[in-house]
Amino acid sequence: MPAITNKQQLLTQCQAALKKRFPLAVVDAPDEPRPLLEELIYAACREGSTAADADAGYARLRKAFIDWNEVRVSTVQEVGEVLRPLPGAGGRSKRIIGLLQEVFEDKYSFDLSELDKKGLKDTARKLRFYKEGVTDYAVAWVVQRSLGGHAIPLDEPTLRVLRRLGVVEEGEPESLEAVRASIEHVIAKARGPEFTDVMSVHAKELCTEKDPDCPACPLNRDCPYGIEHLAKKAGDAKPKKSR
Ligand code: SF4
Structure with a gap:
């Protein structure tokens, strides 16, 4: 079976299993679209958090400043204190202030609506000029x-x-953009937002950086x-033979 189909099938199965496991992970779009x-x-x-945590941090930011x-x-x-307990609040604060400064200069x-009308590729290219505040994730978002x-x-x-x-090789030599393109190739556009939301919750709840909870994970067979x-844990748990 071609590798691309394997990757596509695996990610489709994973997304379905995670959606079942975390039904509240998928967040509806805001009633009013946010300006750019x-x-x-x-x-x-x-970036690096879940929809629920980001919503709460963003709401605190809107409330605390005029x-x-x-x-x-x-x-x-000051901005970091408002964003907390969002993880990495200091770094996020620096990035937000940096972005506002770049746009203002x-x-x-603080109006980017003119960029909004330029067409997808041109808008994405122009956003990358704001180097302080715009990452590859932000453009893709x-x-x-x-x-x-x-x-x-x-x-x-x-x-x-x-x-x-x-799905992504350890120490993959490609650029982040190339890795992203390979994932975009196997996830349909209509499933993109849900994929993003369930992956974030899974990474926070089960597939944590340290000591992931593989026994409880619905993806552990694949x-x-x-x-x-799991094999290592089972080996560790076997009683040692007495001599
Ligand atoms: S490492 Fe463990 S928690 Fe993460 S996806 Fe695999 S089985 Fe699930």
Whole structure:
């Protein structure tokens, strides 16, 4: 069977199993689409976290500051305190302030709506100019969630799960963009947002960085890392023969 079909089948099965295991992981789109700048700021909260945690952090940010200019002129510590307990709050705060500063210097406002009308590829290319605040994940996020295109944002927790599943090679020499393109090739556009949401919750709840809970994982029969991990645990648990 061609490798691409194997990868596609594996990820399809994984997504279905995770959706069943974490039915609340999939989050509906907001009633009103967020303007482009706000979607980028939301992406800075969402990368490396779950939808629920990012929603809560983003809501605290909106509540604590009058407008985006007040966020821009605040310190990293002040914004970070508002974002906490979102993990990596300090780094996210630095990124959000950096983005607002870059946009302000470029546009003398916080309005990126002009970029919104440029067409998908051009908008994505222009967003990458904001190097302080825009990562590959953020560009893929806005393509998936607000620009109506097909992209799968890949953050570190999602990549960890994909590596353990053997879908992304350990120490893969390709660039992140190349890895993302290979995943986008096997996940249909309509399934993209759900894939992103369930992977994030799985990475937080079961496939944690340290000591993943493989015995409780619905993917453990198809996951090379999980199979090895469980076999080792079973070996460790066997009583030692007395001589
Ligand atoms: S079996 Fe273990 S390593 Fe594999 S996806 Fe599940 S939790 Fe992660």
